[in-house]
Amino acid sequence: MKFQKILITLVFSAVYTLGFAQADRCGTDQSDAFMESIRENKKSFEATRNKARVERFIPIQFHNVGTTQGEGRVNDKDILKALCLLNERYVGTEMRFYSVGINYLDNTNVNDNPGGNQARTAMADAKNPAALNIFIVSDAGTGVAGYYTRNLDIVVVRKNTLSDDRYTLEHELGHFFSLAHTHRGWDQIANGPGVEQGGYDPMIHGDTVTIASVSSSQSGSTLIELMDMSNCTTAADEICDTPPDYGFGFSCSCCRMIYDVWDRNGDKIEPMIDNVMSYSNGCDPYRFSEGQVTAMHTDFDSNRRAYLRTNEVDQYTPITEEATILSPAGSEWEEFNGVLFDWEDVPNAESYLVKIDGALNEQFITTESELYLEILEADATYFWFVTPVSKFGASCGAEEVRIFTTGSGTTGLDEIENITNYSISPNPSTTGNDIRVFLTSEINMDAAVSIIDISGKVVLTQNENLNSGINKITVESASLISGLYIIQIETEAGKITDKLLIK
Ligand SMILES: [Zn+2]
Numbered sequence: 001m002k003f004q005k006i007l008i009t010l011v012f013s014a015v016y017t018l019g020f021a022q023a024d025r026c027g028t029d030q031s032d033a034f035m036e037s038i039r040e041n042k043k044s045f046e047a048t049r050n051k052a053r054v055e056r057f058i059p060i061q062f063h064n065v066g067t068t069q070g071e072g073r074v075n076d077k078d079i080l081k082a083l084c085l086l087n088e089r090y091v092g093t094e095m096r097f098y099s100v101g102i103n104y105l106d107n108t109n110v111n112d113n114p115g116g117n118q119a120r121t122a123m124a125d126a127k128n129p130a131a132l133n134i135f136i137v138s139d140a141g142t143g144v145a146g147y148y149t150r151n152l153d154i155v156v157v158r159k160n161t162l163s164d165d166r167y168t169l170e171h172e173l174g175h176f177f178s179l180a181h182t183h184r185g186w187d188q189i190a191n192g193p194g195v196e197q198g199g200y201d202p203m204i205h206g207d208t209v210t211i212a213s214v215s216s217s218q219s220g221s222t223l224i225e226l227m228d229m230s231n232c233t234t235a236a237d238e239i240c241d242t243p244p245d246y247g248f249g250f251s252c253s254c255c256r257m258i259y260d261v262w263d264r265n266g267d268k269i270e271p272m273i274d275n276v277m278s279y280s281n282g283c284d285p286y287r288f289s290e291g292q293v294t295a296m297h298t299d300f301d302s303n304r305r306a307y308l309r310t311n312e313v314d315q316y317t318p319i320t321e322e323a324t325i326l327s328p329a330g331s332e333w334e335e336f337n338g339v340l341f342d343w344e345d346v347p348n349a350e351s352y353l354v355k356i357d358g359a360l361n362e363q364f365i366t367t368e369s370e371l372y373l374e375i376l377e378a379d380a381t382y383f384w385f386v387t388p389v390s391k392f393g394a395s396c397g398a399e400e401v402r403i404f405t406t407g408s409g410t411t412g413l414d415e416i417e418n419i420t421n422y423s424i425s426p427n428p429s430t431t432g433n434d435i436r437v438f439l440t441s442e443i444n445m446d447a448a449v450s451i452i453d454i455s456g457k458v459v460l461t462q463n464e465n466l467n468s469g470i471n472k473i474t475v476e477s478a479s480l481i482s483g484l485y486i487i488q489i490e491t492e493a494g495k496i497t498d499k500l501l502i503k
Contacts, residue, residue, distance in 0.1 A: 024161070025279070026168075027140060027147030028175045030184050030219045034150055037178040038238060041298040048298040056300050057313045059100045061128035063135040068108045074136055074159050076102050076363070077353055082162040082169060083393030087318055089170050089276075089285070093293045095300070096316045097173075098391040100131050111138045114156050124152055130307055132176060134169075136162065148175035165284040167276050174277050174288070177296035180237040182271065182278045185214040185222025186247030199247020199279065200261060208262040209246060209269075227267035237277065241291040245271035249280030317348040318392040323369075325386070327425060328404045336378040336406035338438065340425045341371040341386070346395070349388035358382040358403075365389075372438045372470060374421055378408040416494035418442040421470075424487060428501035431482050435500065437473040437489065441466040445491055449475055451500065452486040459485070466491070477502070 028034070060083070066073035079102055086097050105126050109119040114137050127133045133154045140146055145168045146157035155176055161168035181187050186199050200209070215221045223235035225244040232240035244263060248271055251258045261269045274283040277292065288296075299305055327342035341354060346369075354364040354371050359380035364371055376382065385399040421440035429435050437449065444467055451460040459480065464473050475487070482502050489496040 024143055024145035024158075024168075025187070026171060026175075026181070027144040027156075028172065028218075029147075029150065030175075030180045030187070032220060034175075035180065035238065037150075037299060037302070037304065038180070038295055041178060041295065041302055042233075042238075044298050044302070045294055048301060049294050053094055055094045055096055055314075055316060056297065057311075057316075058095060058097045058300070058308055059131040059310055059312070060097050061100055061131035061133045062102045063105045063123075063126055063133065064102050065105045065107065065111045065135055065137045067111055068106055070104070070106045072111065072138060073104065073106075074162065075355075077355065077387050077394060078162055079136065080353070080387070080389055080394035081396065084318065084396040085163050085393075086169055086173070087316075087392050088396060089167060090173075093288060093296065095177075095296065096313075096392065097132075098313050099393065100128065100391075103128075105135070110135065113139065115141055120152060123154060127152070127154065130310055132173075132308060146172045148172050166281065167284070167286045170286070171276050174292070174296065178299040179239075179277050179288075179292055179295055180219075182237050182242045182275045183245040183247040183249070184236045185216060185219050185224065186245075187216055187218050187279070199250045200259070202259055202261075205246070207260065208264065208266070210264045212264075224263070226263045226265055227269060228265060239289065239291040239295060241289045242275060242277070243271050244269050245273070245275070245278055247279060249273065249278045253281040255280055255283035313391065316392065317390060319346060319348050319388050319390050319395045321346050321388070322395050322397055322399055323349075323352065323386045323388050325400060325402055327370075328402070331404050332407060333404055334407040335409040335423070336376050336380070337374050337410050338421050338423045338440075339373050339376050339406065340423060340436075340438065341373065341384065342425060343369050343386050345369045346388035348390050348392075350390045353387040353389055353394070354384065355387070356382055356384045358384075370425075370436070372423075372472070374440065374470070376406050378406055381405045416491060416496060418445065418493055419491070419496070422489075422496060424498060424500065427498075428503050429477070430503050431480065432478050435475040435477045435487075437475060437487070439466060439471045439473065439489070441468055441471060443468055445493070447473075448490045449473060450488045450490070451475065451477060451480065452488060454484055454486075 062079050064073045083099055107122050109116055110122050113119055123135055135156045136159055137156055138159055140156050140158045145161045148155050155172045157169055213221050213223050223231055225235035227244055229240055248257050255273055263269055273280050274286050276286040276288050323343040323346050325343045327340050333339050351365055351367045356362055359377055359382055383401055383403050385401045387394045387399055419439060419441055423438050425436050447464045447466050449462045450458050453459050480502050485500045487498050487500045
């Protein structure tokens with residue numbers, strides 16, 4: 001027996017040394033004060049359960065926290081990816097989370113010690129009163145991946161747990177909507193010899209667990225749940241369709257029980273090991289029980305959550321595709337001072353986040369499916385990707401990263417005064433597509449755009465007013481048949497002509 005225990009300890013040490021994340025726990029207080037909501041909500045459980053299942057839309061205010069100097073924030077894209085994943089992981093619950101914005105909170109106290117008094121004041125000030133507030137910080141406390149605090153009614157998660165395969169964010173939102181750990185009471189049994197992570201330990205509790213309650217600073221004294229459901233409304237998480245779980249999740253990263261354990265009635269314990277509100281490792285995907293979903297719905301419908309029910313969104317339109325890139329199509333772009341980044345429209349995208357790296361390190365947000373830049377350097381290499389974004393987050397998948405090199409050519413125009421830059425895209429084009437002309441003008445002036453076929457006949461004319469700055473002209477050329485054309489732009493200062501091929 002003694003040997004076995006040493007062996008287990010050694011195995012545990014090895015596992016926990018290798019898997020740093022596994023040592024992280026949830027910092028949510030689950031005392032009686034926390035349980036008040038679910039106990040109160042239970043009076044309405046039946047009414048909620050019998051209501052037709054409707055989608056519930058939950059506004060989220062993200063707080064992307066950095067140091068007071070504005071450093072160390074996560075990429076906005078990673079937050080939007082986490083939101084996409086959150087919606088995917090909650091899809092069966094019919095709870096839809098949408099972003100009302102990302103607030104940059106530059107405050108070292110919040111970033112490094114969100115539990116401190118100064119940080120709490122700062123977070124209370126930064127809160128959006130009409131949203132679920134999530135603060136993304138560097139350090140949520142020693143060994144703490146995240147928590148919900150009832151006092152401030154906010155969720156705090158550590159940066160490197162966003163989108164993790166342990167469902168940290170999904171778990172903390174479960175707490176936000178009143179759920180306790182399925183192993184409530186066992187969450188901090190970390191004091192016994194050899195018990196490094198808490199939960200049931202065969203050396204301490206035996207194969208048959210005979211004690212009637214457990215106690216932790218996180219949960220207070222809590223009744224031990226029995227398999228026969230005789231005390232399920234008052235023990236552990238107080239939800240009946242989540243079976244007993246004595247904190248078995250920490251026993252391995254394998255998403256199963258490695259012990260045979262019986263309760264004091266002699267019934268073998270069979271937990272819902274892959275429950276989001278357990279501490280199990282290695283399950284992905286995790287799930288909620290029906291009872292937990294009802295509890296969350298009831299909480300959302302309750303008076304204390306009235307502030308979330310803004311009714312400003314009533315349709316779930318997530319992004320399910322990545323952007324298909326059109327330009328730059330190859331690995332080179334001849335002119336450096338006029339580069340068109342172009343991609344196909346993505347269904348449900350409300351905007352696009354374009355990240356350009358390499359010789360430039362900048363993020364652009366555009367509502368159009370293109371971006372024209374005049375600021376790149378000659379003979380430089382750029383990496384870039386585009387992320388479609390909607391209020392339900394970015395696309396969940398990984399974007400295609402493109403690489404191209406600029407040449408030393410310029411789009412500068414000597415022949416026309418006051419026009420400094422000009423390009424056509426796409427060229428060659430295909431029938432049925434419109435063509436875009438980008439013109440950078442130094443002054444406001446009129447321009448006439450014509451398309452002339454090879455016989456010299458003008459097939460299309462458009463009059464445009466150019467403004468000082470970059471102008472985009474959409475030439476409605478969708479009706480043109482394939483062939484070679486001349487595109488001509490005429491202004492008071494002179495004329496630009498160029499070849500245009502439509503395939
Ligand atoms: Zn938790």
